[in-house]
Amino acid sequence: MAELSTGAEGVQIDLISGERMASKATMEKIRMILDGVHEGNIVILEDGLSPDEESRLIEVTMSEISPDEFSGIEIETYPRSGAEASGILNRIIGRDSSSKLTVIGPANRIETLHKDETLIKALVS
Amino acid sequence: MGLLTSIRTSITDVTDRLFSDGEPKRIGIYGPPNAGKTTLSNRIARDWTGDAIGPESHIPHETRRARRKENVEIKRNGNTVTIDIVDTPGVTTKVDYQEFLEFDIEEEDAIRRSREATEGVAEAMHWLREDIDGVIYVLDSAEDPFTQVNTMLIGIIESRDIPVLIFANKIDLEDSSVQRISNAFPQHETVPLSALEGKNMDEVYDKIAEYFG
Ligand SMILES: Nc1nc2c(ncn2[C@@H]2O[C@H](COP(=O)(O)OP(=O)(O)OP(=O)(O)O)[C@@H](O)[C@H]2O)c(=O)[nH]1
Numbered sequence: 127m128a129e130l131s132t133g134a135e136g137v138q139i140d141l142i143s144g145e146r147m148a149s150k151a152t153m154e155k156i157r158m159i160l161d162g163v164h165e166g167n168i169v170i171l172e173d174g175l176s177p178d179e180e181s182r183l184i185e186v187t188m189s190e191i192s193p194d195e196f197s198g199i200e201i202e203t204y205p206r207s208g209a210e211a212s213g214i215l216n217r218i219i220g221r222d223s224s225s226k227l228t229v230i231g232p233a234n235r236i237e238t239l240h241k242d243e244t245l246i247k248a249l250v251s
Numbered sequence: 252m253g254l255l256t257s258i259r260t261s262i263t264d265v266t267d268r269l270f271s272d273g274e275p276k277r278i279g280i281y282g283p284p285n286a287g288k289t290t291l292s293n294r295i296a297r298d299w300t301g302d303a304i305g306p307e308s309h310i311p312h313e314t315r316r317a318r319r320k321e322n323v324e325i326k327r328n329g330n331t332v333t334i335d336i337v338d339t340p341g342v343t344t345k346v347d348y349q350e351f352l353e354f355d356i357e358e359e360d361a362i363r364r365s366r367e368a369t370e371g372v373a374e375a376m377h378w379l380r381e382d383i384d385g386v387i388y389v390l391d392s393a394e395d396p397f398t399q400v401n402t403m404l405i406g407i408i409e410s411r412d413i414p415v416l417i418f419a420n421k422i423d424l425e426d427s428s429v430q431r432i433s434n435a436f437p438q439h440e441t442v443p444l445s446a447l448e449g450k451n452m453d454e455v456y457d458k459i460a461e462y463f464g
């Protein structure tokens with residue numbers, strides 16, 4: 127896992143490789159994601175989650191929401207075609223993969239997590 | 252036809268009949284908060300059973316418990332299709348009680364509402380994994396359909412091989428765009444309607460009978 131940080135007041139970004147996730151059970155993956163998000167980090171998964179894992183992520187997220195402490199997550203996935211697979215995030219992670227990139231962050235810190243075909247935009251406060 | 256094959260065939264016939272007569276399919280009404288799921292569920296229930304399912308509201312997360320209306324018999328072209336309708340809480344990945352304060356709800360009630368909403372969303376996800384045979388996915392056609400929640404939920408439904416119809420609701424609104432919804436989910440059939448005004452309900456019932464009958 128790569129950790130990019132912009133200083134004490136900054137935003138920590140956890141880039142989690144597909145390799146690191148592949149050996150984990152569903153609940154371990156969800157725990158890893160939500161632990162990061164609870165700390166205020168932006169978690170980027172190189173390989174994304176399966177539909178069943180996404181369904182459980184929503185369920186567990188709901189069970190952890192608590193007033194004034196945690197209001198849930200923002201999540202966006204980014205399906206990459208072969209042509210796009212040489213982008214900057216891949217170079218950071220140093221891997222090439224055809225599966226979907228997923229960005230997850232704490233809802234209260236991310237103003238908009240916008241997505242179009244070529245871009246995920248996150249405004250972090 | 253060998254003896255074994257014919258026995259097998261007749262067993263299949265019996266189970267087919269048991270299914271269609273004894274066990275109505277459970278059709279989950281899913282979608283984001285405020286899309287009009289309860290308004291639609293109430294209209295279907297009222298049209299075919301005479302009574303409603305639950306309260307509708309412009310405040311999101313009005314439905315915080317899945318509610319079921321059993322044995323709704325929809326008559327179409329001489330056939331009767333019997334389904335159970337499950338009206339579910341709107342699915343989201345975040346709930347902030349502060350949002351309810353804008354609707355003149357007291358803080359204490361807002362906190363309770365948000366807690367119930369989170370339980371409701373979890374419950375809706377659980378129903379989807381365990382107890383749903385078909386899905387009507389309701390969207391507000393005046394809103395952007397390209398949201399992560401919609402993409403994820405449709406993906407979850409597809410991965411479980413559950414038949415799904417997309418309902419483009421609120422076509423009575425000026426900003427409504429059915430096209431935007433069919434572009435977002437070209438792999439599924441989109442049915443336009445206004446659950447509030449009862450527009451295009453004939454096609455709605457035709458499609459329900461065709462997909463879930
Ligand atoms: N204009 C218009 N408004 C509608 C229509 N259907 C529902 N509404 C309104 O949309 C709001 C939400 O309706 P509900 O049926 O409570 O929505 P829901 O999807 O059940 O919402 P939750 O239970 O909170 O997830 C209410 O104010 C309804 O009157 C429609 O076809 N047209």
Ligand SMILES: [Mg+2]
Binds near residue numbers: 290306307339
């Ligand atoms: Mg409702």
